[in-house]
Amino acid sequence: MNLKEEKRNDITICKLEGEITINNSAELRKAFDLIIKRNEKKVLADFTAVSYIDSSGLATLIEMFQRLKKIGGRLRFYGLDQKIKNIFEVTKLHKLFDICDTQESALKDL
Amino acid sequence: MNFSExxxxxxxxxxxxxEKLIKKIKHLSLAExxxxxxxxxxxxxLVNAVKHGNKFDTNLEVECSIEVLDDRLTIQVKDQGAGFDEQAVPCPAHTENLTKTxxxxxxxxxxxxxEVKYFDRGSGVKMTKFINKENSREPKRREA
Structure with missing residues (x-):
């Protein structure tokens, strides 16, 4: 998994790439820790290049969602591949997370 | 066809x-x-077997075998731990459990x-995917 960050005004865009699994979710958690430490409250997770996610990856996203919520922040997702969208739906996490169709609508929503 | 790791x-x-296991079933005409x-x-x-079953004891092993028949693919994963009661695991899709990790x-x-069956007090799991489209239960995923 690779993660690149980009700033768009007060929004932090996390461009994730590859497979998010138990073998790299600690790395993702560390990146999220830094975002929280910098007090960045608007986060957009760009899933365009994510090919796979397991339950540990999902748990890391839930943690980030909760941490942002606690400080009055927001987390939005966009660019989910249909197979990953299905995983969000099967686990009902699409009810918890805000998943947007385009980057534009996600940015607007934040 | 049978193989194991x-x-x-x-x-x-x-x-x-x-990767090794997937390589062996890639020739089957499975949908992406x-x-x-x-x-x-x-x-x-495999993660559950290593983490919860064998509790990261590196002396203990996990065995995974796959049996491929005309209409189904059955995967068996077995650890050397004490097992667990899968009925006791709260459903994470219930609204009150959505934030559980x-x-x-x-x-x-x-x-x-x-089809999913746990055996040996939960230290093993046998899971089947029907690969013949007529037997497939695809709608199950959408009903989740």
Whole structure:
């Protein structure tokens, strides 16, 4: 998994790439820790290049969602591949997370 | 067709084990989505076996075997731990459990595979995916 960050005004865009699994979710958690430490409250997770996610990856996203919520922040997702969208739906996490169709609508929503 | 892989209880050994197993079933005419589900369920079962079953004891092993028949693919993952009661795992899809960070692996296996059975007090799981489209239970995933 690779993660690149980009700033768009007060929004932090996390461009994730590859497979998010138990073998790299600690790395993702560390990146999220830094975002929280910098007090960045608007986060957009760009899933365009994510090919796979397991339950540990999902748990890391839930943690980030909760941490942002606690400080009055927001987390939005966009660019989910249909197979990953299905995983969000099967686990009902699409009810918890805000998943947007385009980057534009996600940015607007934040 | 039968084949199996055996690994010691180290998480870093899982990706290679999955890759070897997936390579052996790639010739089957599985839909991309089916292959994705199988890979994910293999991952979840192996992680549960290493983490919860063998409790990261690197002296203990996890065995994974796959049997391919004309209409189905059956995966068996067995650890050397004390087992667990899968009925006792709270459903992570219930509204009150959505923010829980555990139990989702067992749930995903139940939802993405067509038949799932735990054996030896839960230290083993046998999961089947029907690969003949007529027997497939694809709607199950949408009903989740």
């Amino acid at each position: 055996r690994i010691f209880s180290r998480l870093e050994l899982i990706p290679d084990c999955i 989505e089916e292959l994705f589900d199988i890979k994910l369920c293999l991952q979840e079962a 555990s139990g989702r692996g067992v749930y995903l296996i139940k939802k993405l595979m067509d």
